[in-house]
Amino acid sequence: MIETTAALEEACRQLAQSEFVTIDTEFLRETTFWPELCLIQMASPDLEVIVDPLAKGIDLAPFFALMADTNVVKVFHAARQDIEIVFHLGNLIPHPIFDTQVAAMVCGFGDSVSYDQLVQKVKGVALDKSSRFTDWSRRPLSEKQLDYALADVTHLRDVYLKLKAELEREGRAGWLTEEMAVLESRETYDLHPDDAWQRLKMRLKKPQELAVMRSVTAWREREARNRNVPRSRVLKDDAIYEIAQQQPKDSEALGRLRTVPKGWERSSSGTAIIDAVNAALALPKSEWPQAHRHSHAPEGAAAAVELLKVLLRLTSEKHGVAAKMIANSEDLDKIAADGEAADVPAMHGWRRELFGDAALKLIEGHVALRFVGKKVEAVEL
The missing domain is CATH 3.30.420.10 (Ribonuclease H-like superfamily/Ribonuclease H)
Structure with a gap:
């Protein structure tokens, strides 16, 4: 060596x-x-x-x-x-x-x-x-x-x-x-602590809860970096969700939470969390983050997604490219719901050339799927 x-x-x-x-x-x-x-x-x-x-x-x-x-x-x-x-x-x-x-x-x-x-x-x-x-x-x-x-x-x-x-x-x-x-x-690689909340599973929907979750998660991110310990050693995700929902404004309220270790509310970390909660609650509503709103799927969108899955597999096999590389299930959901307006990787660059344009033609009725000799193929109408 x-x-x-x-x-x-x-x-x-x-x-x-x-x-x-x-x-x-x-x-x-x-x-x-x-x-x-x-x-x-x-x-x-x-x-x-x-x-x-x-x-x-x-x-x-x-x-x-x-x-x-x-x-x-x-x-x-x-x-x-x-x-x-x-x-x-x-x-x-x-x-x-x-x-x-x-x-x-x-x-x-x-x-x-x-x-x-x-x-x-x-x-x-x-x-x-x-x-x-x-x-x-x-x-x-x-x-x-x-x-x-x-x-x-x-x-x-x-x-x-x-x-x-x-x-x-x-x-x-x-x-x-x-x-x-x-x-x-x-x-x-350079994730800003204020953006760290977006890595968590979005179990919460209310903007006020999201504001608290963002504030507490940012504190945890900075604390984990400064102490060089895993995030879960500082505060577990489940505790962040409960804090965001219950919004404890003082140590007594923090101590009543099930996911917070007994006595932790009297520590410096407990004080920092309470400060983070109150800072989030003091923000004007205009600065609260908003939950991602999924487009309202039109009637028949679920069936359209199934057809898009077939088209994706056909495209993957035809061109020898992993299906996961071309589009994921969220891409297909958005294409089925939003069509041309779907802002997903599958609608840009080489992916659009390979699959996106054909996917739009399929949901617009310009491409059909049919059986030919026990195989499925896509044909333009």
Whole structure:
């Protein structure tokens, strides 16, 4: 393993000479808010390295410089968590990137295909999974564990080249570029505490309750970040829902809630929650958030959604693109209800060309579905 800044700098210098570098990270986050980076694996066509970010005195600046090098494509599989780590520690988003999980869906390898499955399909190699649950923060790591970690980037080289060639052959390289734009956006990883409430399940509908939920959730987000502990260690979601509904204005009212631990209302956290509740209640009604209102589905919309599902499957099979990649059930609901006005991914970019326009024609009566030789096909009327 690379354990010194000098060795890392030399490795990154060599890796930067390649057209692409495959990257994976091992981390722990069971007891922390921010993931604890334990290992970095990288490979180019000519070099394979493992970096120990826990080594005493090592400076990861050469690694972050490589991540920012626009001349090198950074290849990940299921990139979001790896990029989150780079963003948090290095304050940058790797660019350009290539996510093989997304590319595999565009190329028809199925929905959210795992790395193991992709390696099996592309290379016919079954990976040894016995080291999957390793505690990567412990030292020393065995040769078997290091081999397992390195395999996450060595096979990825062939997977990347296969998928890249497939995308270029099918003229879909631009499709992937659209998808990578989301992964390369700072907004994807830099969630503002005041927006954290939108990640919760929307069990509440009243604007006043939503205002309290937003305020309390923002406090929890800041507290979890400052203490570097999981959000649930600060306050569980169920407690937030109850606080939003009951709206305790003092410690006595907070202490009566079932989801709040006994005596907690007298703590500094209890005081902060009461302050958050009262701050939300003091807002003018015009500043309360509104529950998302679903469009009123016209009569027959449920049946229309079922037809759209059939059309989606036909489109997926015909073009070899995972159905989940083209549209989800919420997209179909909105298209059935709102038609052209549906502002969903399926109505934009390559998805519209592939499916959206045909979906509109179907619900407008210009396309029909019929059986031909025990198969279903879509035909324009």
